[in-house]
Amino acid sequence: MKKYHSYILMSAATLLTSAVFAMTVPNVEQKTVLAATDISATKWNMHNLVALSGTGISIFNYQDLNIKSLDDVYNISNQNKIAQMLDEVKASNYYSFENPLIISNPFLTNPSGLYVYFHTNQPAKISYTVKAKGYADYSATAYNPNGSYSNLHEFQLIGAVAGVENTITLTEEMENGSKISRAFTFKPNDLQANISNTYKVKKGSSKAPMSDGLFAVIGMQDSKVMRSTALVDNNGVIRGGFPIKSYNSMRLVSTNDHQIYLGISPTEMVRINRLGRVTQVVDLTKQGYEFHHDFTVDSNGDIWALANSIDRYNDGKYVEDQIIKIDHNTGKVVSAIDAQKLLPSLYKVATGKVRHLSDSSIGNRDIMHFNSIILPDDNSMLLSSRETSTIIKLTDINSKPKISYMIGDSSVWSGVGSYSKLLLKKSGKFLSSAGQHSLVYEKPSNLKSGQYYLSMFDNNYGIMDSRPKFSWANYKKQKTGSVTLGSKKSLYYKYLVDEKAKTYKLVSSLPVTNSHFVSAIEYLGNNLIVASGQANSFTEYDSKHKAIKTFTYRGKSPLTYRTLKYDFKQFYFE
Structure with missing residues (x-):
């Protein structure tokens, strides 16, 4: 077993002797006086933003950060401290493809996301496939800012289905075309911001292929769930999402340096990088x-x-x-x-x-x-x-x-x-x-x-x-x-x-x-x-404007503000 700084990281094999978060019940956030009444007053459970269930999965101990609500998540001081914790863990060991560093949602901005970090002996590109019983497989090639083939790999793996065990296979492909793979399991917590892991899907008359990417469902106003921007794949499966405080994200806007802006409340907008x-x-x-x-x-x-x-x-x-x-x-x-x-x-x-x-x-x-x-x-x-x-x-x-x-x-x-x-x-x-x-x-x-x-x-x-x-x-x-x-x-x-x-x-x-x-x-x-x-x-x-697929939310909601589709190239994907 790797030797971690005990105050920083916890693994599934580590005895948890203290809470991951220092928690108190948050007060209901003050509503804006200008926008319409926000019908979703349910608050995010901070404990459930990370999950320890799986093989080789680790989580941070956030107790010193006193994270009580999303106000504390979307806080630059806390985010900088998390980044410092991550740097310390990366420096504490040599992580290889056979023995990678995998942390559940370290920056707390994508509950089913995994931070993955390791080195390879030869320049390689990394792809992955997520399998979960009852759901379509999901595959992607991780974006690497160092180039398609590199010895250093650091990315956010998305695609795990909430509340079920996912078998995730990482594939290392060398420049000569040879490949090696390794698999691990991960079970994120149940969704907080949707009642179902999937949207209803109805096939249209067109046999044309769907475009590559993920649908960003923005401003879904189901009164029974928290606000978030969900990321939905071409089979209607929710593969990730950004928790927000209120209102909606408006849209996701890319920056010149391949980060993303999105709204998290009527008065706040955040910029998030590819690692979350x-x-x-x-x-x-x-x-x-x-x-x-x-x-x-x-x-x-x-x-x-x-x-x-x-x-x-x-x-x-x-x-x-x-x-x-x-x-x-x-x-x-x-x-x-x-x-x-x-x-x-x-x-x-x-x-x-x-x-x-x-x-x-x-x-x-x-x-x-x-x-x-x-x-x-x-x-x-x-x-x-x-x-x-x-x-x-x-x-x-x-x-x-x-x-x-x-x-x-x-x-x-x-x-x-x-x-x-x-x-x-x-x-x-x-x-x-x-x-x-x-x-x-x-x-x-x-x-x-x-x-x-x-x-x-x-x-x-x-x-x-x-x-x-x-x-x-x-x-x-x-x-x-x-x-x-x-x-x-x-x-x-x-x-x-x-x-x-x-x-x-x-x-x-x-x-x-x-x-x-x-x-x-x-x-x-x-x-x-x-x-x-x-x-x-x-x-x-x-x-030719023939329908390929139609996706419909399974719950009851007055409206969804807008749904836009992004390829997430040079962010999540190559």
Whole structure:
């Protein structure tokens, strides 16, 4: 048996004489005053973030860190101490492929994840297969920043199924093609943040292959479970996930150095590396803002996020109409764009308060309800406004932001200042988007200068509490195929935008499962992924928009905010 520093590491063969965590019952976290009521108040059990069941599995003793809640997990001081503990253990022995260092979730950010570390005598690449009775096998090749073939191997192994024994086979492949393998077992604790290890899967008519990657299920709001961002494979099996405190992660955004940003509460965002270590916490608590819906990063790595202003909420209950820029080095808000300053005439007529609960509390003033942000370049921005059913392009965002154009139904802007002049011309006859979410920007090389594609999830739902007397009559005259505003169908839409001609036209559409609010679309490889939030389902389609598989949550939940798929290359996988 390896000789460990007893205060640092525990193995299955070690007598546990003290608790892994120093635990007290945490207080319920204070809810945000701006976002809708968080229906999930259940708290994470810190003990169950790690598991000792298996062969050759070790866990850290966190007693000195006094970890009581996720507040202590997402704490840079604690994360640095864990990293120091890990360095000490790595230095204490020589770990080989035959005798590797394997630690259950050392940084406490992926309950079923395993930290794996060892050397090989020859340069090699490492792959693994996870087998669990009753579940499909899961295989991956571990990413190694030292190159495909290396003598040093350090990675996070994901894929173990919660609550059951997994047999994990590591394979070392040398450059000459020869291979050797070794197996071990691991049984993570039961899931805390899902009622089942799997999603219901229904096969579609397409025989095309699924894209490689994992679905990130973001903002699942089952009241019986904790909040997390679950990672689901192509067979509907949950293979990992990030525990979060409240709200949702919004999305996972890669950084220039191959880390990931994600939200963990309305005021906090964290950066996590491929080993699961939290390397930054961006905290808006004392900066006067809250996150909502979406964020992205520019080429410098700075964060642009949709935000609520605490001052504007206190002054008039205005919500979801701000965009902030955060310096990625300091985590400080360095600039903000206020929609009221861009569209003052709209705010004079849009005086109604929220009456229909979506994610903005009853009584708030939700004039824009921004829900999606894209940066085509570092000086321009595309925004989706659900409340106005409009896409807005801003330019000069780092100096004097101004509206370049808008895409929306003419009736929405008729008589509202002179903003109709900003609308691009609709080319062709089709149903205008209503309450759209999840913009995707594409600029392939075969398009002319000034042209690009904008795709979206068109919720096809007319709601405008800020202007309760608005008439949807113009929408009711329109249709796309057989779908009208009154149809119980949402739509995948893809526009060709031509800024020089000042036009946009619908080049692709698809009726999809209805969702009045939330939801998402995106592309991965040749496939289209569509998530219908209120149905708690997501579907992957082939290039001809034929369904390959549809996945549905097994529990009861009001909605899932969005589901996006990532290949996790240069993070988890080669």
